[in-house]
Every structure is written in C-alpha cells, then in structure tokens.
Amino acid sequence: xxxxxxxxxxxxxxxxxxxxxxxxxxxxxxxxxxxxxxxxxxxxxxxxxxxxxxxxxxxx
Amino acid sequence: xxxxxxxxxxxxxxxxxxxxxxxxxxxxxxxxxxxxxxxxxxxxxxxxxxxxxxxxxxxxxxxxxxxxxxxxxxxxxxxxxxxxxxxxxxxxxxxxxxxxxxxxxxxxxxxxxxxxxxxxxxxxxxxxxxxxxxxxxxxxxxxxxxxxxxxxxxxxxxxx
Numbered sequence: 131x132x133x134x135x136x137x138x139x140x141x142x143x144x145x146x147x148x149x150x151x152x153x154x155x156x157x158x159x160x161x162x163x164x165x166x167x168x169x170x171x172x173x174x175x176x177x178x179x180x181x182x183x184x185x186x187x188x189x190x
Numbered sequence: 191x192x193x194x195x196x197x198x199x200x201x202x203x204x205x206x207x208x209x210x211x212x213x214x215x216x217x218x219x220x221x222x223x224x225x226x227x228x229x230x231x232x233x234x235x236x237x238x239x240x241x242x243x244x245x246x247x248x249x250x251x252x253x254x255x256x257x258x259x260x261x262x263x264x265x266x267x268x269x270x271x272x273x274x275x276x277x278x279x280x281x282x283x284x285x286x287x288x289x290x291x292x293x294x295x296x297x298x299x300x301x302x303x304x305x306x307x308x309x310x311x312x313x314x315x316x317x318x319x320x321x322x323x324x325x326x327x328x329x330x331x332x333x334x335x336x337x338x339x340x341x342x343x344x345x346x347x348x349x350x
Contacts, residue, residue, distance in 0.1 A: 134265035136312065138230075138256040145229060154227045163192055163257055167339070170259045180261055 131179045135170050146189060149182055158189040191338055193258040195314045195331040201241045202248040208238055210318060256312050272297065273305050280315065280329040287324035
C-alpha cells in the first residue's frame with residue numbers, strides 16, 4: 131500500500147502521480163483539494179488499500 | 191490532512207528553470223522524444239511555447255503546488271527532524287555538492303541523498319549539475335503548509 135497520494139498542479143490542471151513512480155502523472159478532473167482528499171480517504175478506507183487504477187477512475 | 195509544498199515564481203524564472211532542467215527548448219524537445227509519456231515535460235513545453243510567444247508576461251507570477259495526501263502514518267516521516275533541518279538549511283545556505291551538505295549536517299551522505307531524492311520526487315527541490323559531475327541541491331518550494339482534515343482552508347486551496 132502506498133504511504134501517500136501525490137497531486138500536483140504545476141500546470142494548472144491537477145495530476146495524480148502513480149504510486150512508486152510506476153508511470154507518468156495522469157490528469158484528473160479539476161476540483162478542490164478537499165474533495166480530492168475525501169475521495170482518496172474514502173477509497174483507502176473502503177479498500178483498506180489504494181488500488182491505483184480504481185482510484186484514478188474515481189478522480190477522473 | 192494535506193501537506194502542500196508551494197512555489198511562486200515569475201515567468202522569467204520559470205524560463206530559466208526550463209533552461210537549467212532540460213538545457214533549453216531543444217533539450218526539452220529531445221527529452222520528450224525519448225520520454226513521450228512524460229506529461230509534466232509535455233506541459234512544460236506547452237507553457238514554454240506560450241510564454242515565449244508572450245514576452246510581455248515575463249513578470250507575471252506563476253503559483254505551483256504539490257499536495258501530498260497521507261494514506262498511512264509513515265507518509266508523515268517526511269517531517270522527521272533530520273528532514274526538516276535539511277529543508278531549513280537549504281533555504282538559507284548553498285552547497286557545492288551533496289557531500290558538502292551532508293558534512294554540514296553531520297549526516298551520512300547516502301542518507302542525505304535518499305532524503306533529497308524523496309524531496310526531488312515531490313518537486314520540492316531539484317539538482318543542478320556542478321563541477322566534476324557533482325549534484326547541487328536547490329530548494330524550489332517557498333512554503334510548506336499543513337492543512338488538517340475538515341479545515342476550511344482546504345476549500346480555499348483550489349488545485350485549478
């Protein structure tokens with residue numbers, strides 16, 4: 131399980147960084163960081179893990 | 191909790207950063223030919239083209255941020271006393287190499303390098319090439335903010 135989820139907004143549009151640098155950052159839907167955080171927390175509590183591809187779908 | 195590393199720079203500082211990081215526009219294009227899936231580099235190129243075409247914006251401020259959402263307690267280890275001291279020292283002092291920095295901190299050079307790589311992956315700092323292929327760590331982040339869960343300030347911190 132990754133220890134953290136990294137989101138950057140270096141170019142305006144937010145990107146999620148794949149855990150363990152497994153690939154390039156991917157665009158996600160623009161929303162407030164609070165919403166992103168809640169999606170990540172709900173996902174990790176539900177899955178007891180971070181399933182990256184599923185989390186990506188939830189953030190898109 | 192959200193840990194937010196923020197960097198504010200002018201357009202002309204951004205253009206200097208592109209030169210340092212990729213060796214200019216040609217270097218950036220070659221980088222993208224080698225790594226076509228590097229989204230951030232692709233957007234660096236997009237920004238570079240835009241700002242090169244709009245020199246009147248050179249003093250415009252750009253605000254960039256990396257937000258870390260901790261999923262486990264181990265994520266908080268980025269704020270160990272050693273790592274905080276490392277960031278603090280880099281904020282006011284320059285070093286010619288990682289070895290010099292490690293010596294100044296009284297720490298093992300490999301451990302310092304690992305910490306620097308961790309912060310580099312968060313774009314909190316970058317390495318510049320120095321003499322004899324040494325790597326010079328340079329702090330990019332101007333502020334680090336901790337936003338607790340349920341804090342109203344998270345609503346104000348938009349990622350767009």
